[in-house]
Amino acid sequence: MGSAILPRVGPDRRLARLVGLDVATTTAATVMLLVVHHLVLTSGYVLVLAAMVAGAGTVMAAGYVALRRGRARAAVAHVAIANYLIALGATAIAPFAMPVLLIATLLPAVLAVPYVTRAELRLYVLGSFVAAIGVAALGSLQDVTGFSAALPAWIAPGVVVLFTPFMAAMVATIALTNGTVLDDAVRLLVDTNRQLVDTQSTLAENVDELRTSRARIVAAADQERRRIERDLHDGSQQALLNAAVRLALIREEAGEVDPALAASLGAVRDELHQAIGQLRDLAHGLYPAALVDGGLAAALRHAVARLPAAVTFDVRAAGRYPPEVESAVYFCCTEALHNACKHGGAGAKIRLSVEAADSELTFEVDDDGRGFDPSRPGTGVGFPNMTDRLGAVAGRLEVTSSVGAGTRVRGIVPVEPLRSEEPAVVVRERFAAASV
Amino acid sequence: MLAEDNAFLREGLSRLLAGSGRVEILAACGSLDELLDAVEAKEPDVVLTDIRMPPTRTDEGVQAANLLRRTHPRVGVLALSQYLEPALALSLLSEGSSRRGYVLKDRADDVDYLVDAITAIADGGSVVGDEVIDSLVLGQLRQVDSPLSVLSPRELEILREVATGQNNGAVASTLAISEHAVQKHINSIFSKLGLVDDGETHRRVAAVLLYLSNTGPMVTGPIGP
Numbered sequence: 001m002g003s004a005i006l007p008r009v010g011p012d013r014r015l016a017r018l019v020g021l022d023v024a025t026t027t028a029a030t031v032m033l034l035v036v037h038h039l040v041l042t043s044g045y046v047l048v049l050a051a052m053v054a055g056a057g058t059v060m061a062a063g064y065v066a067l068r069r070g071r072a073r074a075a076v077a078h079v080a081i082a083n084y085l086i087a088l089g090a091t092a093i094a095p096f097a098m099p100v101l102l103i104a105t106l107l108p109a110v111l112a113v114p115y116v117t118r119a120e121l122r123l124y125v126l127g128s129f130v131a132a133i134g135v136a137a138l139g140s141l142q143d144v145t146g147f148s149a150a151l152p153a154w155i156a157p158g159v160v161v162l163f164t165p166f167m168a169a170m171v172a173t174i175a176l177t178n179g180t181v182l183d184d185a186v187r188l189l190v191d192t193n194r195q196l197v198d199t200q201s202t203l204a205e206n207v208d209e210l211r212t213s214r215a216r217i218v219a220a221a222d223q224e225r226r227r228i229e230r231d232l233h234d235g236s237q238q239a240l241l242n243a244a245v246r247l248a249l250i251r252e253e254a255g256e257v258d259p260a261l262a263a264s265l266g267a268v269r270d271e272l273h274q275a276i277g278q279l280r281d282l283a284h285g286l287y288p289a290a291l292v293d294g295g296l297a298a299a300l301r302h303a304v305a306r307l308p309a310a311v312t313f314d315v316r317a318a319g320r321y322p323p324e325v326e327s328a329v330y331f332c333c334t335e336a337l338h339n340a341c342k343h344g345g346a347g348a349k350i351r352l353s354v355e356a357a358d359s360e361l362t363f364e365v366d367d368d369g370r371g372f373d374p375s376r377p378g379t380g381v382g383f384p385n386m387t388d389r390l391g392a393v394a395g396r397l398e399v400t401s402s403v404g405a406g407t408r409v410r411g412i413v414p415v416e417p418l419r420s421e422e423p424a425v426v427v428r429e430r431f432a433a434a435s436v
Numbered sequence: 437m438l439a440e441d442n443a444f445l446r447e448g449l450s451r452l453l454a455g456s457g458r459v460e461i462l463a464a465c466g467s468l469d470e471l472l473d474a475v476e477a478k479e480p481d482v483v484l485t486d487i488r489m490p491p492t493r494t495d496e497g498v499q500a501a502n503l504l505r506r507t508h509p510r511v512g513v514l515a516l517s518q519y520l521e522p523a524l525a526l527s528l529l530s531e532g533s534s535r536r537g538y539v540l541k542d543r544a545d546d547v548d549y550l551v552d553a554i555t556a557i558a559d560g561g562s563v564v565g566d567e568v569i570d571s572l573v574l575g576q577l578r579q580v581d582s583p584l585s586v587l588s589p590r591e592l593e594i595l596r597e598v599a600t601g602q603n604n605g606a607v608a609s610t611l612a613i614s615e616h617a618v619q620k621h622i623n624s625i626f627s628k629l630g631l632v633d634d635g636e637t638h639r640r641v642a643a644v645l646l647y648l649s650n651t652g653p654m655v656t657g658p659i660g661p
Contacts, residue, residue, distance in 0.1 A: 245448035
């Protein structure tokens with residue numbers, strides 16, 4: 001059946017039925033005309049009529065084939081052309097059938113309503129209008145062929161009485177069922193819309209889940225970094241310090257008996273201290289303890305003081321935030337600062353600022369250095385990292401740069417209104433109280 | 437008296453310090469409770485303590501210092517920190533900086549430095565590691581509209597020395613200028629920064645440190661009464 005091919009099962013099945021009925025009617029009419037030709041009236045006009053009806057049937061059958069291929073509009077066009085032609089042709093030969101054929105000219109305009117565009121519908125209405133006038137004009141020629149006169153007297157009223165209600169009923173049925181077709185279309189639309197809404201809410205849920213899982217991954221990574229940081233401090237650094245103290249003991253003893261040995265032990269001591277320093281920097285890079293104790297402002301201040309290039313900064317607005325927000329902003333800032341130092345070029349002016357509004361925490365790192373072309377792929381591996389980190393706390397990253405015009409990295413994180421915690425003031429009050 | 441939870445380091449440190457001949461180790465402890473009990477029993481001049489110790493391994497050294505400030509005001513505390521934590525340093529000095537010190541553990545094998553620091557604290561002074569001050573000063577200097585930018589290079593130098601806990605005489609000899617000149621510079625620094633100097637070195641250290649570490653606009657006015 002057509003349902004396998006046609007996506008819109010309801011309306012096209014109906015159209016198929018209508019077109020099928022049309023094809024059957026024309027076939028029946030052709031047979032009937034041939035019977036009339038043999039039994040009632042042997043006339044060339046009857047044969048011409050039969051040929052016309054058969055031609056119209058063929059056109060409609062072609063429309064039916066188009067419909068089976070899913071082309072409803074083409075089927076409507078076929079039906080319309082067949083109807084117009086047969087109405088005009090039959091009226092010319094048998095003007096007495098004009099009432100039936102007038103109705104037939106209206107059929108395409110009514111049939112087309114649910115299937116065509118507004119502009120096409122105008123064409124069909126115009127076509128039906130012109131065909132109707134044509135049928136009326138041909139009908140008024142009053143039997144130019146003499147065919148009517150040749151027929152037995154009962155035929156003309158018989159045809160009109162028999163076929164007018166049939167045609168009228170057909171047009172009326174189509175007009176009425178157009179509403180059903182439109183209803184189906186609306187229902188389909190509503191269903192599709194509901195599916196879309198469902199999909200949308202599923203997507204929203206997925207986005208939420210993704211954000212949560214990203215936050216979880218970042219939190220787990222942070223936790224791991226803190227653990228490694230602590231291990232480095234409590235394990236490796238402690239062990240190196242032990243060694244340094246034992247070395248100092250040996251050096252004390254050696255110094256008395258062998259000054260040369262004491263001197264070379266001093267060199268070993270220097271190397272050991274270098275290693276301790278490197279280890280501390282490494283641990284600090286993993287997760288700065290200052291972030292936990294002193295918050296964003298203290299940690300950023302500390303980070304800026306350690307940078308190789310001069311950076312001016314203003315982080316006074318930063319208060320205390322949830323640890324995941326503080327670490328996200330901290331790592332993004334240090335990443336951006338290191339990028340600026342590394343890629344900005346010598347002498348670039350670098351600025352860091354942190355702004356806090358009621359519901360947003362914003363940081364900005366900008367420099368007037370070399371800049372880069374953001375459209376070039378593969379520039380700055382740090383940016384995806386920063387985007388991930390900020391994304392995990394529902395924040396976003398904006399990078400503006402162009403070659404020769406510096407770089408600006410801006411991050412915005414939604415936050416709860418500031419916790420009213422100002423460590424410096426607390427310390428100050430305690431100090432003031434103690435010194436009274 | 438020594439408090440350090442790592443047994444090897446505790447052992448090494450006490451041997452190193454005892455070997456200097458300038459200090460006597462009364463007790464070596466491994467936790468906050470042990471430390472407090474030992475202080476109660478032996479009344480040392482100075483406690484050299486790790487900042488992180490059992491039970492929580494967070495800030496036991498600072499807790500001990502602040503507790504002893506009330507129970508044993510004459511006991512000095514020199515805290516050793518694994519890494520730079522300005523917040524802990526401040527917390528240590530927040531109730532006054534006399535007989536208090538904060539240095540990095542990297543100094544643990546520098547016996548002369550440690551013994552000097554212990555002696556200074558026993559004498560009522562305060563000691564803050566250079567690294568701590570350098571980091572704070574640099575952090576403050578790079579700040580937009582930094583108040584430190586109004587200081588002359590010489591004044592900045594003196595501020596650094598003052599912050600490490602040196603008294604005027606020591607600052608003068610370090611920088612090879614007269615004590616009078618040092619006091620003049622300090623007056624100028626304090627008036628530029630809006631701080632009040634009551635002449636007490638130990639309070640001055642806390643005021644300067646607090647000033648340097650402050651991130652907010654709150655502490656630009658005078659500190660203390």
